[in-house]
Amino acid sequence: MNVSKKTSGYLHLARRMAEQSTYGNISHGAVLVKGGSVINASYNKDNSCSFGSRFRDPDRGRATLHAELGCILNLDKSVTQGATIYVVRVGKRGDFKMSKPCPMCNGALKHVGIKKVFYTSDEGTLESYKL
Numbered sequence: 001m002n003v004s005k006k007t008s009g010y011l012h013l014a015r016r017m018a019e020q021s022t023y024g025n026i027s028h029g030a031v032l033v034k035g036g037s038v039i040n041a042s043y044n045k046d047n048s049c050s051f052g053s054r055f056r057d058p059d060r061g062r063a064t065l066h067a068e069l070g071c072i073l074n075l076d077k078s079v080t081q082g083a084t085i086y087v088v089r090v091g092k093r094g095d096f097k098m099s100k101p102c103p104m105c106n107g108a109l110k111h112v113g114i115k116k117v118f119y120t121s122d123e124g125t126l127e128s129y130k131l
Helices: 005-018 067-072 103-111
Strands: 027-034 037-043 045-048 084-090 116-120 126-130
Touching: 005 027, 005 037, 005 067, 005 084, 005 116, 027 067, 037 067, 067 084, 067 103
Parallel strands: 084 116
Antiparallel strands: 027 037, 027 084, 116 126
């Protein structure tokens, strides 16, 4: 992955967070950044998340605490508004996997005003989109 030194640092922190995941075989980590400063970092957990359930399709089961949700929970919208989030998924061999936010997380990120999402792909590339 050819990225700037700053972006590489955010990805490294998100990887470290993913390695702490308590959700079975799926290891996601996320880092919330605003104005060049890390605001929060989190990883996915096998806990229910009432905030996430507001954005979750009920047919998809219970809303668990995804890494993206962990980054934005309990933060005022003035903090999250205009921020960027970096999301990674780490495979069993330590390689990057697809970490594009699911519809639940995408809805929550949009709701709190996140402006841009960076995520890893199965090909080891860094992808992005604006909300």
